Amino acid sequence: MKQVLEFEKPVIALREKxxxxxxxxxxxxxxxxxxxxxxxxxxxKLENDIYTNLKPWDRVQMARHAERPTTLDxxxxxxxxxxxxxxxxxxxxxxxxxxGIAKYKGRPVTIVGHQRGKxxxxxxxxNFGMPHPxxxxxxxxxxxxxxxxGRPIICFIDTKGAFPGRAAEERxxxxxxxxxxxxMSGFEVPIICIVIGEGGSGGALALGVGDRLLMLENSTFSxxxxxxxxxxLWKDGGKAKEAAEKLKITAPDLKELGVIDSIIPEIRxxxxxxxxxxxxxxxxxxxxxLLELEKLDKQVLLEQRWEKYSKIGSYAE
Amino acid sequence: xxxxFFSKKKHASKPNEEAKQDIPEGLMLKCSGCGxxxxxxxxxxxxxxxxxxxxxxxxxxxxxxxxxxxxxSFTEYDTDxxxxxxxxxxxxxxxxxxxxxxxxxxxxxVTGEGTIGGYRTAFAVMDSRFRMASMGxxxxxxxxxxxxxxxxxxxxxxxxxxxxxxxxxxxxxxxxQMAKTSAAVQRFRDAGGLMISVMTNPTxxxxxxxxxxxxxxxxxxxxxxIGFAGRRVVEETIREKLPEDFQTAEFLLEHGQxxxxxxxxxxxxxxxxxxDIHQAGGNVS
Ligand SMILES: [Zn+2]
Numbered sequence: 232m233k234q235v236l237e238f239e240k241p242v243i244a245l246r247e248k249x250x251x252x253x254x255x256x257x258x259x260x261x262x263x264x265x266x267x268x269x270x271x272x273x274x275x276k277l278e279n280d281i282y283t284n285l286k287p288w289d290r291v292q293m294a295r296h297a298e299r300p301t302t303l304d305x306x307x308x309x310x311x312x313x314x315x316x317x318x319x320x321x322x323x324x325x326x327x328x329x330x331g332i333a334k335y336k337g338r339p340v341t342i343v344g345h346q347r348g349k350x351x352x353x354x355x356x357x358n359f360g361m362p363h364p365x366x367x368x369x370x371x372x373x374x375x376x377x378x379x380x381g382r383p384i385i386c387f388i389d390t391k392g393a394f395p396g397r398a399a400e401e402r403x404x405x406x407x408x409x410x411x412x413x414x415m416s417g418f419e420v421p422i423i424c425i426v427i428g429e430g431g432s433g434g435a436l437a438l439g440v441g442d443r444l445l446m447l448e449n450s451t452f453s454x455x456x457x458x459x460x461x462x463x464l465w466k467d468g469g470k471a472k473e474a475a476e477k478l479k480i481t482a483p484d485l486k487e488l489g490v491i492d493s494i495i496p497e498i499r500x501x502x503x504x505x506x507x508x509x510x511x512x513x514x515x516x517x518x519x520x521l522l523e524l525e526k527l528d529k530q531v532l533l534e535q536r537w538e539k540y541s542k543i544g545s546y547a548e
Numbered sequence: 549x550x551x552x553f554f555s556k557k558k559h560a561s562k563p564n565e566e567a568k569q570d571i572p573e574g575l576m577l578k579c580s581g582c583g584x585x586x587x588x589x590x591x592x593x594x595x596x597x598x599x600x601x602x603x604x605x606x607x608x609x610x611x612x613x614x615x616x617x618x619x620x621s622f623t624e625y626d627t628d629x630x631x632x633x634x635x636x637x638x639x640x641x642x643x644x645x646x647x648x649x650x651x652x653x654x655x656x657x658v659t660g661e662g663t664i665g666g667y668r669t670a671f672a673v674m675d676s677r678f679r680m681a682s683m684g685x686x687x688x689x690x691x692x693x694x695x696x697x698x699x700x701x702x703x704x705x706x707x708x709x710x711x712x713x714x715x716x717x718x719x720x721x722x723x724x725q726m727a728k729t730s731a732a733v734q735r736f737r738d739a740g741g742l743m744i745s746v747m748t749n750p751t752x753x754x755x756x757x758x759x760x761x762x763x764x765x766x767x768x769x770x771x772x773x774i775g776f777a778g779r780r781v782v783e784e785t786i787r788e789k790l791p792e793d794f795q796t797a798e799f800l801l802e803h804g805q806x807x808x809x810x811x812x813x814x815x816x817x818x819x820x821x822x823x824d825i826h827q828a829g830g831n832v833s
Contacts, residue, residue: 393757395777395785400795401803404776409730409761416731417738432714433726433757433776440727454714454723454754463716479635479719488634490720540731541692543724544685545634 287475293449298503302344302387308510325366326357330373341377344387361394364407378418386424386438393434408437415440421524426450446482448497453480609675622662637717656681659694665820670698673708680712688725695732704742709760713753726758768797
């Protein structure tokens with residue numbers, strides 16, 4: 232059963248109606264072709280209206296869509312020779328983060344990404360993509376290696392946040408995140424970070440410090456979930472929709488605030504509609520950005536990275 | 549995320565309640581450790597450490613600075629940074645004004661430099677009386693600049709942290725201050741700078757998960773609560789009762805997350821000793 236989002240129900244209903252008429256035409260003597268064409272035109276217009284006017288809350292739903300492509304989906308479509316490696320060498324292997332090496336159009340790269348599941352079973356194994364410290368430390372280990380061997384780093388961000396559990400606290404969740412933020416600002420290789428789904432708080436940012444921070448059109452990136460913000464602001468988690476608007480968590484809003492560098496367009500109806508086509512759009516942007524970054528001298532790369540982060544903020548002087 | 553919020557809410561409200569007990573406007577002050585009543589002035593002379601039970605109460609930033617720096621040596625950095633309202637969040641500016649009036653501070657961190665035991669050092673002290681010392685653009689910017697100044701002057705950087713977490717009203721701009729400050733620490737580290745972090749009650753969320761954890765030495769005051777997610781959210785997530793001392797400085801020390809827990813009365817001597825030992829490496833001017 233495909234997951235249907237609230238705002239796209241009219242589209243789904245119309246599509247079903249068209250399919251029904253088509254079957255009817257085939258099975259009976261009545262020719263409804265004219266009617267079908269009319270409805271198809273209407274569908275086209277409706278889809279256009281809905282998908283080009285997505286509200287922040289619609290995008291939250293899109294970003295959380297159960298079938299939305301995950302890190303490993305993109306890895307499969309974008310890279311060759313991917314080898315996944317495990318473990319942080321201190322404590323364990325966190326399945327909420329995947330890491331490894333691969334080739335991207337012939338050049339070696341290191342890949343790191345949050346990994347959630349699409350089924351309940353897989354989500355339980357992957358802790359819903361919410362990492363423990365060992366996940367962040369696994370990521371750090373692979374990025375250190377990338378820096379050592381001069382490989383660009385591609386990060387995929389897709390998490391509700393770092394896991395708020397007892398063991399995570401005991402093993403230094405804060406330190407693990409902090410260390411990633413610090414070290415990523417200093418690796419002498421190009422780093423491209425792409426928010427592909429939800430980018431929740433520090434756990435998302437821990438894979439998000441680099442030369443480019445990009446977002447898929449319908450992904451979100453936020454300091455707190457809309458539900459959380461609504462509970463604080465209005466003591467009512469049900470007002471999440473309103474909070475999603477106030478918090479400015481969508482790609483267009485964050486581009487305007489200077490938090491992200493650019494937006495990767497999504498195919499109409501969302502990335503989950505056609506992984507192959509979506510991967511091609513992501514591919515174009517990675518190639519474009521990587522070619523730019525690869526031209527830069529190491530010192531220039533680091534200086535520009537510092538400039539980029541040191542500028543973010545809003546204050547008057 | 550939703551769970552983050554609970555942690556923030558908890559620690560945004562709890563220390564406030566405690567603060568009311570700690571430092572009432574009146575003459576008397578009740579220890580939140582043992583309940584003993586003191587003259588406020590008497591407690592102030594004790595740096596708000598209870599003489600009876602040793603409980604460390606919140607210490608206002610100016611008194612912290614006075615207790616550590618050699619007399620008359622402190623000068624403040626960046627006194628003219630003003631917080632904006634980038635997301636046009638309802639009543640954000642009014643809330644800031646209220647805390648400005650209450651504390652006499654412009655924002656939740658004071659930065660500057662001076663000498664400690666004769667050693668010149670750059671410094672930042674967060675003040676949880678102001679918006680629970682949540683980290684917005686100005687807090688992040690002031691801290692990043694103080695670290696940059698320490699790097700340029702080749703002097704150590706010491707920070708006293710306190711925070712309920714992110715400044716929600718500044719959205720992702722607040723989140724990105726974690727990256728900005730951590731990147732500043734990286735540059736300072738590359739230049740061989742000495743950074744000391746002392747975590748005070750409470751240090752949570754985005755502050756805990758950035759510069760607070762990035763010192764060459766990470767210390768805490770006794771009993772300080774420190775963590776990424778708050779106690780309540782952890783309890784709600786794992787559905788089990790947590791130990792009484794969960795996320796206290798002593799708990800973190802036991803779990804290998806801190807170098808030491810330092811009593812406030814010993815702080816100046818302790819820091820001076822570290823600065824003195826590091827001087828041999830040419831790090832202190
Ligand atoms: Zn007491």
